[in-house]
Amino acid sequence: MLGDMSGDLTIGQVAGRTGLSVHTLRFYEREGILADPVRREPGGRRVYGEHHVEWLNLCVLLRASGMPLPAIREYTELVRRGGHTAAERLALLRAHRDRVRERMARLDECMDLIEFKIRVYEDHLEQGPPEGEHLCGAPAEEPAAHPAAS
Amino acid sequence: MLGDMSGDLTIGQVAGRTGLSVHTLRFYEREGILADPVRREPGGRRVYGEHHVEWLNLCVLLRASGMPLPAIREYTELVRRGGHTAAERLALLRAHRDRVRERMARLDECMDLIEFKIRVYEDHLEQGPPEGEHLCGAPAEEPAAHPAAS
DNA sequence: CTAGGAGTTCGAGTCGGCTCTAGCTCAAGT
DNA sequence: ACTTGAGCTAGAGCCGACTCGAACTCCTAG
Numbered sequence: 205m206l207g208d209m210s211g212d213l214t215i216g217q218v219a220g221r222t223g224l225s226v227h228t229l230r231f232y233e234r235e236g237i238l239a240d241p242v243r244r245e246p247g248g249r250r251v252y253g254e255h256h257v258e259w260l261n262l263c264v265l266l267r268a269s270g271m272p273l274p275a276i277r278e279y280t281e282l283v284r285r286g287g288h289t290a291a292e293r294l295a296l297l298r299a300h301r302d303r304v305r306e307r308m309a310r311l312d313e314c315m316d317l318i319e320f321k322i323r324v325y326e327d328h329l330e331q332g333p334p335e336g337e338h339l340c341g342a343p344a345e346e347p348a349a350h351p352a353a354s
Numbered sequence: 355m356l357g358d359m360s361g362d363l364t365i366g367q368v369a370g371r372t373g374l375s376v377h378t379l380r381f382y383e384r385e386g387i388l389a390d391p392v393r394r395e396p397g398g399r400r401v402y403g404e405h406h407v408e409w410l411n412l413c414v415l416l417r418a419s420g421m422p423l424p425a426i427r428e429y430t431e432l433v434r435r436g437g438h439t440a441a442e443r444l445a446l447l448r449a450h451r452d453r454v455r456e457r458m459a460r461l462d463e464c465m466d467l468i469e470f471k472i473r474v475y476e477d478h479l480e481q482g483p484p485e486g487e488h489l490c491g492a493p494a495e496e497p498a499a500h501p502a503a504s
Numbered sequence: 505c506t507a508g509g510a511g512t513t514c515g516a517g518t519c520g521g522c523t524c525t526a527g528c529t530c531a532a533g534t
Numbered sequence: 535a536c537t538t539g540a541g542c543t544a545g546a547g548c549c550g551a552c553t554c555g556a557a558c559t560c561c562t563a564g
Binding site: 225227228231235247248249267272273274 | 550551552553554559560561
């Protein structure tokens with residue numbers, strides 16, 4: 205086993221704790237996604253600490269919410285440059301929040317139509333597949349003629 | 355002007371009405387994303403009808419809700435094969451709906467943390483940037499030590 | 505002593521989804 | 535007659551975000 209000295213972690217352990225692959229961890233590091241540098245043990249292996257894991261989990265969350273890597277890098281750089289960049293970080297986060305909100309709103313709209321179509325199919329299937337001529341194509345093949353389908 | 359015969363549309367008009375580019379329209383056609391084939395006028399130009407526009411708008415919506423092109427193609431093929439595939443279409447839509455729901459739930463979680471971080475930065479900025487030692491890095495540089503931060 | 509497993513670098517490859525280029529044909533307007 | 539603009543095809547290129555391969559170095563256990 206690796207020396208379980210203080211809170212040090214190998215890349216594999218960090219992969220385990222973040223859900224990222226070791227490939228991706230090295231990739232993120234090259235991309236400048238780590239706010240403070242990874243130490244190396246003599247021999248060149250990366251040595252991570254808990255703070256790296258926390259930071260990476262934040263990055264995972266930002267990615268999951270759709271923030272592109274360049275934006276994450278930008279944020280990372282602000283953090284690296286110290287506390288006087290707080291206003292810029294706030295602006296970045298707010299911009300991201302707004303974009304996420306928009307995407308969520310859009311998703312809600314999509315859900316409305318998807319659920320509408322599902323309901324139409326359900327009705328059609330459960331109470332009458334009487335192979336009549338009026339369902340040659342589908343019960344509602346293109347029922348975009350629906351509220352909120354611009 | 356193009357002969358404004360019945361409801362016929364050029365590719366450019368369809369692009370206008372769907373928000374897709376003409377490139378993307380041809381691409382989608384190659385990808386088998388059109389339930390029924392596009393006619394051609396003598397000379398080879400595509401002739402679309404309103405039903406194409408409706409179908410494409412549905413596709414746009416499915417894309418916007420994260421459905422990958424292969425799944426859309428699959429759905430398209432079911433529609434093409436006729437009304438007896440309704441059950442399969444329903445299954446496909448339900449699966450998609452479930453995935454969208456999951457993504458929305460995940461987004462909600464992300465929003466919680468993003469908004470938490472924003473609040474922390476706001477508080478820090480508005481009521482005291484007194485350059486003390488305790489904000490050397492940030493008010494909450496990695497405050498993933500937060501409810502719902504697994 | 506040697507085999508295994510985990511680590512390293514660098515660069516190439518993959519995948520999804522477009523996006524664009526080159527070289528061509530039409531049809532209409534001036 | 536000629537230019538302009540929209541369309542056509544086939545195929546290449548691009549971008550984002552990984553993902554993998556080759557070739558090598560360690561360390562540890564058997």
